[in-house]
Amino acid sequence: MELEALKSNAISNLNSLMKNEPNISTGLAAIKTLLKTLEISKATTAIELDAELDAVVSAMESTDHSSTSIRSASNLFRKFISLAPADLIDQPDFVNILNFYNNRGRIFIERVARSxxxxxxxxxxxxxxxxxxxxxxxxxxxxxxxxxxxxxxxxxxxxxxxxxxxxxxxxxxxxxxxxxxxxxxxxxxxxxxxxxxxxxxxxxxxxxxxxxxxxxxxxxxxxxxxxxxxxxxxxxxxxxxxxxxxxxxxxxxxxxxxxxxxxxxxxxxxxxxxxxxxxxxxxxxxxxxxxxxxxxxxxxxxxxxxxxxx
Amino acid sequence: MAQVDAPAAHDINEIRTTFVHNLAKGHTRENSLKIAQATVNYIRRIIALEKYENIEDLLNVLRTHLRYSISLAPTELVVRNIFLIAMKLAREENMRVLVGVDKEVGNPYDSLNTLWKAEENSANASATGKKMRKGLAATIKEILVELDSSRELIVSRAVLQLNDTVLTYGVSSSPTLRFFLESARRTIKMRQILSVSSQLDDHSGPDFTSSISLRDVAAAMTDVTKVLLPVSVVFPDGSALMPAGSLSIAHAAARHAVPVYGLAAFYKIAPYYSADAASAVNAQAGIGLPVKLADSLRHRVILSPVFDVVPAHLLSLYISNSGAVLPSHMYRLIADYYHPEDLTEEL
Structure with missing residues (x-):
């Protein structure tokens, strides 16, 4: 997907999460938006995926929601999903890695929701x-x-x-x-x-x-x-x-x-x-x-x- | 109380009754090392005599005994600490029987860098009670060894130096503090050891100390170079329960920038934070009044706190058996002795 489209998608995603779930924390909304990006990502290399996530984070920070919360949550999310075992990184097919990241992201969100x-x-x-x-x-x-x-x-x-x-x-x-x-x-x-x-x-x-x-x-x-x-x-x-x-x-x-x-x-x-x-x-x-x-x-x-x- | 070799009773109920009775009787409190030793012995009997099929059973048995003890002697926080230590050892013994000694078992505490991990359900797996009993008996016995050596280890921390003027409090009720001073005196020539007594004409401190009363502390503090205080319980935030009167001594020391050291062996480190420890503990501390007097004072509130809560910022260092610990680092020791799942339980 084009980065620009990704950005505007992320912004509308974040805004609607914050609007429709009045009790959601800014951080949780941010990582849910990031997970959405992972789910629809067509990236074939880690560098591409990184660029996509970078774009989404900077898009979210351009909204008026708390930049502090967005930055902390996004940093943690990206750190966690990337903690992959070494043999996985060597996989030739990036789809496997994406799936792994998706899984990690979901577990993290479940945990955060209980906070x-x-x-x-x-x-x-x-x-x-x-x-x-x-x-x-x-x-x-x-x-x-x-x-x-x-x-x-x-x-x-x-x-x-x-x-x-x-x-x-x-x-x-x-x-x-x-x-x-x-x-x-x-x-x-x-x-x-x-x-x-x-x-x-x-x-x-x-x-x-x-x-x-x-x-x-x-x-x-x-x-x-x-x-x-x-x-x-x-x-x-x-x-x-x-x-x-x-x-x-x-x-x-x-x-x-x-x-x-x-x-x-x-x-x-x-x-x-x-x-x-x-x-x-x-x-x-x-x-x-x-x-x-x-x-x-x-x-x-x-x-x-x-x-x-x- | 507290014979190190517990009486050879074979009825666990009888043992329990004796244990709790010994905790609750008398006006003066036993020193906490003895209470800790008695608790370990009590737990050893529980492990030997009670019936349990798996780790859940065992933890429940321990929990039930703990609840019974603290409902009758709620001010003895050391009893609770020792029970919780034993429960962590029980969990570890279970894992040892299940997966072997060599396998690394993950840190059970929640941490920022494990938030992405799915919950593991290994807690359901259990070794049989029979297999755990023997190993656990041995590890629990090790607590006794650690208790016995704790005093020596605390004493070996060299805090006092040549020409120090030391001010202490509660020496007569803290054998550890007394032992510490006696052995320090043997190797170092100190200028003076002042022993504070809370009553005016009380000179019950050891004969190598000079007695001063609590009201003279603020004035005497100008000459003091170190303050040594006994600790009853340490909380993870570095604050501590100390004998009533300690708080004013600590304040006087802070006023003159005199360092304050607390002597606290491992079994005094409580794993929970307390919002209002002083009132929780002191509420139960009844004082013995003659019946006649008590009758005439029926509608009065008599304040006779046993402990003060001394906040962390008034303390310089804790001397523990494992080393010297800054108050702000106390929380790090919790994971060494306690399992998080035992702490979330409401007791």
Missing amino acids: RDLIGKFSRPFFAHSTRLLTHSYSKVVLSVLRKAQESGVDLEVFVTESQPNASGKKMHEELTKMGINSTLVLDSAVGYLMERMDAVIVGAEGVMETGGIINKIGTLSIAICAKMMNKPVYVMAESIKFVKEYPLNQSDIPEEFKYRTSVRAGRKDLSSEHPEVDYTPPSFITLLFTDLGILTPAAVGEELIKLYT
Whole structure:
């Protein structure tokens, strides 16, 4: 297939997945799109296939969905499918290899789809009756974790920041209220005022960095700093497909494509007047990360990534 | 309690009752090495006397005994650790009988680089109980050997140096700590060893130490070069349960940038994170009040915590039998002793 057609296919695929399955994570939608590419691929060599996948990934990154999540998931997916036994690589017929990749991809997707349930299970003992939680912005993982706690009979009190500039906290607040969870929408500027009453801070992440820190909706850093100052634990809920091999040193070290949506970046050199979408929260402000691999300390994240990429 | 050679009872129920009774009786807690040894002996009897056909049976038997023990003595986290260690050994023995010693068995933990692997169903395969019994008895006995040597190994880690002023706490209830100090004293000339006591007129520390009270710790800390604390349980994030009072000592040490060392043998490493370990453990810690007094205080809440949770950032290093471990690296040791499937079980 022509690369251009492949690209536009991938974009419409990703968009429709995100639209039709409101609970799907960006990462999962990205790897499903990649699997689709594998399924219809007519590539006859590994280099051709690589070019196709490259095209699809860059097409997906050109949408306004979180580039952080798309990059981490795509990198993992491509790493996994390519971990093929040596005798398979020597096969003269590339179709066999494609089939093998397809199979790998499917197993990976099945595993990833279970991630949120696992996170809910691991984090469940951390919520007790009338625990007061502060959360930021809209996060599907946090939502599913809170739902799980609620279903097991724990009455939580959740405070949600409005999370400007897009007020995504409002959506979070509405969803929580719909579930019957006691939720309060608060101003972004009220975090310091509220912190002394909180038992814990719970946030999702767009990407988990090799440092064990996270990239998440702008404002997460200031909440985490405030929580640390007042000795409140900060819990991050994130699927392991969000692990990225990036090592940001400070805020200005975050890749541009993580900081601004593609449509904002398009054709512009000077972004200084734009609001960044995300900030980087260093590991020293994070207590624990709840992932489908288990409960991890920030230090353990880097180790997982090193095990995979060396 | 804790005779190393358990009484030769042949009724497992009787053994269980004796074990749990010994855990729960008395006001003062036995030291955890003895509890660990008693637990291993108890498990040895379970393996010898209980009936089981396959690995699932065996794990269920162990789980049932564990549940019974922790429901009656919920604060003894060491008992739980030893049981979980035994369950991992049982799984390994099963694999050894099935596939032989030479075959490599994969790491059962979920990891980022195994996410693409399909779940294996090897868990269903099992050796017969008869075949496992003998081998398992031998490996469980090895825990005892490891327990016996743990103290010596901890002592062999040279932490203390010439002219150190050491501050310790809980020496009278931690034989390991006492042993550590005694043998360090034999080889190194230290300036002073301060033993903190929680009561004002309590001078129960060993005679080679100078006694100071808990309220003097902050003032004394300016002269101290090292703090040594006994550990009851270590969690994977590097925080620890320590005797009540340790937290304020650790804070005082941090204030003066004095390194804090915790002595923790392998059986104190708990495989699970605890959201609120202190209240979970201390809730059960009743204190003995005379009946008359208890009656007049009926509606009061009496706080008498047995343990403090000391967060990882207040600790410099753990001295374990396998080496010195940074608090931030504690989670790496979990896979050495525990099997993930035993940990997901709600006990």
